[in-house]
Amino acid sequence: MDKLRESWGVSYPFEQSPGEVWDRSGNKSFLQVYDIETGKTTLLKEFDKVIEAPNWSADGKFLTYNSEGRIYKYELEGGSITEVPSYFVDNCNNDHVLASDGSGLYVSHHTKEDGLSRIYKVYFDGREPELVTPLAPSYLHGITTDGKTLAYCAERNGEYDIYTIPAAGGNETRLTSALGLNDGPEYDCDGEYIWFNSVRTGRMQAWRMKADGSEQTQMTDDPHWNTWFPHISPDRKKVVMIAYHESDVRPGDHVPNKDVEIRLMTGSDASGWSKPRTLLKLFGGQGTINVNSWAPDSQRFAFVSYALE
Incomplete structure (x- = not known):
């Protein structure tokens, strides 16, 4: 079949050149909120540039997102935007979480010495950033409710696995130690489980494990979809995720x-978990919903879609 595809000039979409796929200079971004109960999508703001990965604050008052290497706050009442002071931490990617005490964010920043991602803490009050992970690359995804432990994906000795610090x-x-990419680790609000995604069965799927790494369990089994970044709601009854065909x-x-x-998956350990059902179809992917963006009420979540100019 590969010989026939070559002779006929047929290619899969994923065989586009990396430059073509990653050129986002013409992207518009749409910061939006989806309401689980009503099924309504609300547009908060349109941007003539790439913004990514909204986090929702614990007090419900603002979202944070990254854009052009910096982190920004979007106030839900009034829509004002301010840059979070981060000084030399100026090349942040879309892997970041809010500090549990409301003091700032933990971010993944590509440092100047080697261009690899390391985790820093940046502060809303303008204090100097603090390095958390000297080893790189490290991509942050989760934090315990008490704020004491972070969970992240890291490449060490050629393998991408899940670590805590x-x-x-x-x-x-x-x-984790399964071969292949293990990514997106995120604590539930009780700190009992870490949800993540893994390619260990041949297709990217949602998984879950105890916080100590035991009981690693596959939670989705989509035969034609690659499932990324399962985000558990504060009430532990809903999980949203993004899927590529x-x-x-x-x-x-x-x-x-x-x-x-x-x-969306719904359920509990007592009642069992549903199969995922589609809430939204959109143009997006990287940056849409990389990190947990649930509102404190577990009814709404924020996301970003895109359009090409």
């Missing part, structure tokens, strides 16, 4: 400028 810095602990990406790819779906 004290938020104040210290020694990291490796939780198998024909659009390789299992380990999480790229921008693709038609994707945002899906």
Whole structure:
């Protein structure tokens, strides 16, 4: 079949050149909120540039997002935008979480010495950023409710696995060892489980494990979809995730400028978990919903869609 495709000039969408896929200079961004109960989508703001990965504050008053290497606050009442002071931490990617005490954010920043991602804490009050992970690359995704522990994806010795580290810095602990990409680790609000995504079965799917790395359990089994970044709601009864069709990406790819779906699982350990159902179909991917963006009421979540000019 590969010989025939070559002779006929047929290619899969995921065989686009990396430059074509990642050129986002013409992207418009749409910061939006979806309401689970009403099924209504609300547009908060349109941007003539790429913004990514909204977080929702614990007090429900603002969202944070990254754009052009910096972090910004969007006030839900009034829509004002302010830049979070981060000084030399000026090349942040879309892997960031809010500090549990409301003092700032933990961010993933590509440092100047080697261009690799390391985790820093930046503060709303303008204090100097603090380094958490000297080792790189490290991509942050989760924080315990008490703010004491971070969970992140890191490449060490050629393997991408899930690690935890004290938020104040210290020694990291490796939780996964399955071959292939293990990514997107996120604590539930009780700190009992970490949800994540893994390609270990051949297709990217949602998984869950105990906070110590035990009981690693596959939670989705979509035969034609690659599922990324399961985000658990504060009430622990809902999980939203983003899905790429198998024909659009390789299992380990999480790229921008693709038609994707945002899906929802509901349930509990007592009642069991539903199969994912589609909430939204949109043009997005990288940056749409990389980190937890649930509102405190577990009814709404924020996301970003895109359009090409």
